[in-house]
Structures are given as structure tokens and as C-alpha cells.
Amino acid sequence: ADLGTPPVAGEPSVRLTIDGRAVSVPAGTSVMRAAALCGGSIPSLCATDSMAAFGSCRMCLVEIEGRRGAPASCTTPAEPGMVVHTQTERLARLRRSIMELTISDHPLDCLTCSANNDCELQDTAAQVGLRDVRHGYAGANHLGAGVDGSNPYFDFDPAKCIVCSRCVRACDEVQGTFALTIDGRGFASAVSAGQAADDFLSSECVSCGACVQACPTASLQEKAVTAIGKPERAVVTTCAYCGVGCTF
Numbered sequence: 001a002d003l004g005t006p007p008v009a010g011e012p013s014v015r016l017t018i019d020g021r022a023v024s025v026p027a028g029t030s031v032m033r034a035a036a037l038c039g040g041s042i043p044s045l046c047a048t049d050s051m052a053a054f055g056s057c058r059m060c061l062v063e064i065e066g067r068r069g070a071p072a073s074c075t076t077p078a079e080p081g082m083v084v085h086t087q088t089e090r091l092a093r094l095r096r097s098i099m100e101l102t103i104s105d106h107p108l109d110c111l112t113c114s115a116n117n118d119c120e121l122q123d124t125a126a127q128v129g130l131r132d133v134r135h136g137y138a139g140a141n142h143l144g145a146g147v148d149g150s151n152p153y154f155d156f157d158p159a160k161c162i163v164c165s166r167c168v169r170a171c172d173e174v175q176g177t178f179a180l181t182i183d184g185r186g187f188a189s190a191v192s193a194g195q196a197a198d199d200f201l202s203s204e205c206v207s208c209g210a211c212v213q214a215c216p217t218a219s220l221q222e223k224a225v226t227a228i229g230k231p232e233r234a235v236v237t238t239c240a241y242c243g244v245g246c247t248f
């Protein structure tokens with residue numbers, strides 16, 4: 001589950017109410033994580049269980065009594081006495097609209113995509129009940145850029161990128177390589193392997209695979225998965241891309 005920024009251990013606890021249930025969490029816990037701890041499930045795309053919250057996808061909006069608007073629950077810390085609603089008609093409408101905008105800039109090739117049935121964008125669209133996209137297809141924005149297949153292990157398809165920045169944060173926070181960034185703004189924004197590099201191979205990327213693992217779509221996809229599909233079983237290994245499964 002995506003839970004937003006982890007709380008700081010040892011902090012005093014905060015009591016709040018989420019969807020009518022009283023919950024007590026350490027200070028600094030995000031509303032999203034607090035909701036998950038009491039059994040709730042808030043849709044999300046850019047939050048993960050291990051990286052700092054970023055607040056870019058806006059899928060995790062909630063309503064907080066006494067506050068205007070609908071803040072992102074992954075970047076909103078729980079506060080004493082808060083009364084939070086995570087499932088209302090208004091939130092359902094907002095989440096469907098946001099998902100429509102996200103998908104309007106994404107190829108509609110799910111049936112032939114290597115991530116079909118293993119795609120967080122697909123899952124979240126189903127979770128928010130999206131059945132139709134009214135805004136046409138703007139995914140052509142990045143189709144001209146083509147797929148960057150320069151890395152020997154994975155491909156980067158900018159047309160499938162939803163700019164959630166999970167790959168950039170994984171590269172920074174998990175791997176400490178700082179090879180990736182986001183270039184441009186609005187529809188033109190895209191993940192880039194560094195401004196001085198033409199492609200992944202000539203960038204600072206060390207092929208650790210953290211970005212591929214973090215990607216919620218098939219934008220960053222292992223070449224082997226594109227070629228022959230997902231592996232039938234998972235193994236624990238200390239070497240990226242090794243399928244033997246030995247550990248030390």
C-alpha cells in the first residue's frame with residue numbers, strides 16, 4: 001500500500017477521526033498513512049511506502065472539516081482533533097476528473113502494453129471508477145520523442161510517463177545517484193536522464209533498476225519484460241537483473 005511519508009519514530013501521538021473512526025498515530029504521520037492504519041484505502045499514484053511524499057498526482061485528495069478545498073493526504077500531516085473524510089461524492093468526482101486529465105496524456109494501448117494487468121495507473125483508474133475520457137488523446141506529446149532503448153537492461157518510453165517523479169525520487173532517495181530529473185513544464189514536462197546527457201546510457205545512471213521498480217506504468221520497463229512478459233516467480237537477489245536468487 002502507498003502510505004505517504006513515514007512518521008518519525010518516538011514522536012508523541014496525535015488523535016484524529018478518519019471516516020468516523022478514531023485513530024491515534026505518531027506526530028508527523030501523513031493523513032494518508034493514518035487512514036491506511038485504520039483500514040482505509042485512498043487512491044494514489046505518486047506516493048509510495050518508502051519515499052518522501054511529493055504531492056504531484058493529487059489523486060489522494062481528502063476533505064478535512066473546517067478547512068477549505070481538498071488537500072493531498074500524502075503531504076498533509078495528521079493534527080490533533082482533525083476530522084477527515086476520504087470517501088465522499090465530491091472526492092469521487094474530483095478523483096475521476098484528475099484521472100481523466102492524467103489519462104488524456106497517456107497512450108490508450110493497454111491491451112498490447114507490457115504492463116497490462118500489472119499497472120498502477122490501470123488499477124487506480126479502475127479504483128476511482130473511470131469509464132470514459134472526455135478530453136481526447138493528448139498522449140502524442142511525447143510520441144515523437146521515441147523510446148530511449150540505450151540502456152542494456154531497460155527502456156524508457158516518455159509517452160507512457162505520467163511525471164509522478166517516483167523514478168527521480170528513487171534515483172535520489174533510494175540509490176543516491178541523482179541521475180534523473182524532470183525537464184519542461186505542463187504537457188512538455190518529461191523525465192530526463194540529466195541535462196548534459198542525450199540518453200540513459202550516456203547519463204550518470206548506474207543501471208541499478210530502482211527507477212524501473214518505482215515506475216507505476218510501463219514507461220520504465222525491463223527489456224526482458226517487454227520481450228517475453230513478467231517472470232512467473234520472484235526471487236530475492238543481491239544483484240540487479242540476476243534471476244538466480246542467491247542471498248548473503
Ligand code: FES
Pocket residue numbers: 043044045046047054055056057058059060061072073074075
Ligand atoms: Fe498524494 Fe499523489 S498520492 S498527491
